[in-house]
Structures are given as C-alpha cells and as structure tokens.
Amino acid sequence: MPMQPWFSDAKLGIFLHYGIYAVDGVPESWAFYTGDVPHDRYMRQLDGFTASRYDPRAWADLFARTGARYAVLTARHHDGVALWGTAHGDLNVVRRTPAGRDLVAPYVDALRERGLKVGLYYSHSDWNHPDYASVVHPDPPAHDGVATNPYVTPKDGVEDPAAWARYLAYRDGQVGELVERFRPDLLWFDGEWERSEEQWRIRELARRILAGNPETVLNARMLSQGDYATPEQGLPVRIPDGPWELCLTVNDSWGHQPADDRHKSVGMLVRYFAETIGMGGNLLLGVGPREDGTVPEAQAERLTGLGDWIARHADAVYGTSAGLPPGHHYGPSTLSADGRTLYLFCFDAPREHVAVRGLRTPVKRVRVVGTGAELGHVVVGGLHEVPGVTWIDAPAPGDIDPYATVLALELDGDLDVYRGKGRD
Known part of the structure; x- marks a missing residue:
C-alpha cells in the first residue's frame, strides 16, 4: 500500500499525551516502571482524573490555528489505562475514573469537524496487564531494563505461552475497537522494543488493521509494517529514508509536568519546524494537557506563536x-x-x-x-x-x-x- 499523500503534505501535527499521569504531574507510565513513584500511588491517580474541562473542540481550534493538519492522542499508554470504554479489560477512564465517559470519540469528532486528520496512539505493551510479563524477548535491547523489569519479563524467566496468547487477544481486541469505532487516519504505535516482531505478531496485526481500514497510516513502531520513521527529541543529522516525522515536546516532558518550565521559545520551534520540513519531514509537536483537559497557557502561547509564523509563510510550507x-x-x-x-x-x-x-x-x-x-x-x-x-x-x-x-x-x-x- 503506497503512503497516503496527506501525510507528507501535512507538515505539522500535535502529539497529545493525556492520561491519569497528569493528576500528580508524573512521567507517563514510566514513573512506576522505574520505581520513582510506587505503583499503588501511581494508580491512585485514577481517583483524581476528572476531565472536568475537557473540550476537544477547543483543542481542534488551537491545533488549526497552529497550522497543524493532524493530531495524535494517547488512546492507551504503557500504563494500560484506556481513554475509551473498551470491552477488553476494565482499566479505562469510563469505568475507573470520575471522568466517567469516553474521551476518544469527541476528540475524533472535533478533529474531523475542523478538517484535521485523526491519529491515535496505542502502546503494544501494557505494564498493568496480568498476562503481559509472560514471555522473554529473544534478543532484548540493553536499555530500559527489558530483560529484568518485572512489569515486562517473568521474574523466574519461565514463559507462559497461554498467558501471552491471552495478552495478544486483548491487544488485538482493543486495536480492533479503535479501528472499527473511530477509523483513525493514523495509528501511532509504541512499546515495540519489549518483544520481537514475531512475538508481537506484527504482520497479522497489520493485516487486521488494513482489512478494517486500508488507508490507515502506521508508524515505524509497527516494525516491518510501518510506513514512516519517528525520530524523537532531536533532529536527525542525516535525512531518514522515506517519509518521517520528528517527535518533539514543547518543554522537556510528554505529559503534563507542572514543574517543567523549560519551554522552548517560539523562535526555537520555528527553527525546528523549518529544519524538519526542509529535510522533507513532518514535525509532531508534543503537548501535555492538565488532568482537567486544558492545555497549559505556556504551551498554547507557543503553539499560536508558531501558527502565526506559519500563516505568514504558508506558501513556503504547504505543498x-x-x-x-x-x-x-x-x-x-x-x-x-x-x-x-x-x-x-x-x-x-x-x-x-x-x-x-x-x-x-x-x-x-x-x-x-x-x-x-x-x-x-x-x-x-x-x-x-x-x-x-x-x-x-x-x-x-x-x-x-x-x-x-x-x-x-x-x-x-x-x-x-x-x-x-x-x-x-
């Protein structure tokens, strides 16, 4: 399937890390994985996640003013907390948080009302699922403790193929819901480093996704089935082969961390953006909403500043x-x-x-x-x-x-x- 032409023409997208981690302002999922925050304290954030001012139309208006042509929302991060009422497992904001409602559907509707392409992030991994730490990566990467972390690998190293099959059925069921209910233009996968392509059954998953929506764009974390590369937090010195996207945060954090005031200036963002499109890529700019759903003012101001510059120079950007x-x-x-x-x-x-x-x-x-x-x-x-x-x-x-x-x-x-x- 050839790459969808809208992707390379888009130039700018917004990456939304929104989840229970915004309640205490801790690193998304990683806070308990690394032991910086006890697991029970991390999960208690479910009780404080209200989405009380969640207004995806306001998001879409802001993104359109920024000049973005698509956005990607963390439908489910590594912590396993789904932002929609999934039928596969009960760890979701509909049943387990005061928000009590599906947050994905109104986001999808709001973007489409503004003519923006819809992206959904989904992690292959789920560090809260009881069947996840059931197999061992045959050639684990050296980083992130994949070979030893109890949220990823069985402590005794003894594999449980039946448990892993149950986990894959859970993952496939949730991805199927995203495709069938929301028909995203783009699925942004993550967590792929924790298993091999064969363990993930990547080819079978891609076939199911494309059978439901043949025009779905898949990122490179679908391994051999990915359509484009996703370098993070730094411009590549050499241009990646094929379509690509630079994933960059406005400050230093993906999710909302109020102590992080290291926001890039508008001038810096303009430079990142110009360098990226000058190398033929897209910029996916990361924003971390508060738990109530509002975008912090410091981030919104930088988005609109970038958008004003893009509007003045649209001929040099689009097309x-x-x-x-x-x-x-x-x-x-x-x-x-x-x-x-x-x-x-x-x-x-x-x-x-x-x-x-x-x-x-x-x-x-x-x-x-x-x-x-x-x-x-x-x-x-x-x-x-x-x-x-x-x-x-x-x-x-x-x-x-x-x-x-x-x-x-x-x-x-x-x-x-x-x-x-x-x-x-």
Missing part, C-alpha cells in the same frame, strides 16, 4: 518538498510542488547579501514571503560546468521576520543544482 541539499545555502529550504519556486529560510537577519551556491537554474525574481518586497540578485563567477554564486540583496529591516525570514526564488525552469567538486 512543498525538501529543497536544496546541504551546502548550497546556510539554512533550510523547500521547493514548490511544480519545482519552480525555491524557498530559502534565513534564521538570522541577512547582512548585505544571501548567497546560493551551485544553482544552475536561472532566477527570474526574488521576493520576501509575507511582505512581497522584491530583491535584486546577481550571479557572480562560474566556469564551464560550475555555476557562479547567486547573490541576493538583503531585505530591508522592515521586511525581516522576527523568527525566520523566507525568500522566494522564482526559477526559470525546474530546479537544477551542481553537486560536483569543480575542475581539478
């Missing part, structure tokens, strides 16, 4: 692909769908000129995106097959964007760049 390879321009760039307009992102105010190296295609016109100001340009040098340097006049101070100025180079033909070493 584009990765631009110049590294080394041609000091900053990211994107290319219009017809290959005739090159967008250069300048994070610092240009002084005197902006230079582009190795550009074979003649430039007809240069303008500042957002203001329309036209800039002069000249090509200097060049010999035989090696093109000269295109020097573009620096924009006037009034045309400089506070976060990133974008220049549109209208080309006289398809983009063609020189990648050689020059004459010996």
Whole structure:
C-alpha cells in the first residue's frame, strides 16, 4: 500500500499525551516502571482524573490555528489505562475514573469537524496487564531494563505461552475497537522494543488493521509494517529514508509536568519546524494537557506563536518538498510542488547579501514571503560546468521576520543544482 499523500503534505501535527499521569504531574507510565513513584500511588491517580474541562473542540481550534493538519492522542499508554470504554479489560477512564465517559470519540469528532486528520496512539505493551510479563524477548535491547523489569519479563524467566496468547487477544481486541469505532487516519504505535516482531505478531496485526481500514497510516513502531520513521527529541543529522516525522515536546516532558518550565521559545520551534520540513519531514509537536483537559497557557502561547509564523509563510510550507541539499545555502529550504519556486529560510537577519551556491537554474525574481518586497540578485563567477554564486540583496529591516525570514526564488525552469567538486 503506497503512503497516503496527506501525510507528507501535512507538515505539522500535535502529539497529545493525556492520561491519569497528569493528576500528580508524573512521567507517563514510566514513573512506576522505574520505581520513582510506587505503583499503588501511581494508580491512585485514577481517583483524581476528572476531565472536568475537557473540550476537544477547543483543542481542534488551537491545533488549526497552529497550522497543524493532524493530531495524535494517547488512546492507551504503557500504563494500560484506556481513554475509551473498551470491552477488553476494565482499566479505562469510563469505568475507573470520575471522568466517567469516553474521551476518544469527541476528540475524533472535533478533529474531523475542523478538517484535521485523526491519529491515535496505542502502546503494544501494557505494564498493568496480568498476562503481559509472560514471555522473554529473544534478543532484548540493553536499555530500559527489558530483560529484568518485572512489569515486562517473568521474574523466574519461565514463559507462559497461554498467558501471552491471552495478552495478544486483548491487544488485538482493543486495536480492533479503535479501528472499527473511530477509523483513525493514523495509528501511532509504541512499546515495540519489549518483544520481537514475531512475538508481537506484527504482520497479522497489520493485516487486521488494513482489512478494517486500508488507508490507515502506521508508524515505524509497527516494525516491518510501518510506513514512516519517528525520530524523537532531536533532529536527525542525516535525512531518514522515506517519509518521517520528528517527535518533539514543547518543554522537556510528554505529559503534563507542572514543574517543567523549560519551554522552548517560539523562535526555537520555528527553527525546528523549518529544519524538519526542509529535510522533507513532518514535525509532531508534543503537548501535555492538565488532568482537567486544558492545555497549559505556556504551551498554547507557543503553539499560536508558531501558527502565526506559519500563516505568514504558508506558501513556503504547504505543498512543498525538501529543497536544496546541504551546502548550497546556510539554512533550510523547500521547493514548490511544480519545482519552480525555491524557498530559502534565513534564521538570522541577512547582512548585505544571501548567497546560493551551485544553482544552475536561472532566477527570474526574488521576493520576501509575507511582505512581497522584491530583491535584486546577481550571479557572480562560474566556469564551464560550475555555476557562479547567486547573490541576493538583503531585505530591508522592515521586511525581516522576527523568527525566520523566507525568500522566494522564482526559477526559470525546474530546479537544477551542481553537486560536483569543480575542475581539478
């Protein structure tokens, strides 16, 4: 099945880690896994999870203003607490918390009302399920204590295949509910490192998902059946093969942790975003709502700040692909769908000129995106097959964007760049 075209065109998504962990503001699921919080104290958060101000339409409005085209909600994290009234197990917010209602259905409806694609996160693992710690990974990774953690692996190392079969039936049943009830455009899986692909029965799970909705996009944590890569918390130096998405938090935490005030500035988020789309990826920006369902003001302000910048530069964002390879321009760039307009992102105010190296295609016109100001340009040098340097006049101070100025180079033909070493 080819990748759904909406994904690469989306550019920006919002990643919502919402669950009982927001009650005490502790790390989602990991708090008890690592022993930082006793398990019983972690689970007592069920009693304080109210979703009393849960308004997914307000979420959708905020995401649309941010410029996002999709969102991903943690339908069930590693702690096993489902945000919908699943028929498979009773650990869910409908039956076990004061919220007392399905939180997934109104989220799905609100996103679709705003024309946003619907993503649901689901963890393969469930550290609360009685049948989960029943088998041993044949080649466990060195990180996260997979081989020794009692929530993952039987203490005595003795496997129970019947228990594992029950667990897979539970997981398959819940994933089936998500597909049948909500028909998500994207399923974002996690927890895959704790078992092998064969143990997870990944191929069989993918077949069931796609039989229910053939257009479902699957992330790389569906292993061989994944459609796109999901690097986290840092831009890759080399562009991943195929479609990809950078998962990045607004502060340092996925879920709501009120003590975490290390929020990235709007300028930082603009840079992350521009670098990501300039490398052909999407940015999935992580937000952690409070237990009542409201998005913290510090995060909402940064989302709207990013959205204002995107709105001013929409032509350089949507309907584009990765631009110049590294080394041609000091900053990211994107290319219009017809290959005739090159967008250069300048994070610092240009002084005197902006230079582009190795550009074979003649430039007809240069303008500042957002203001329309036209800039002069000249090509200097060049010999035989090696093109000269295109020097573009620096924009006037009034045309400089506070976060990133974008220049549109209208080309006289398809983009063609020189990648050689020059004459010996």
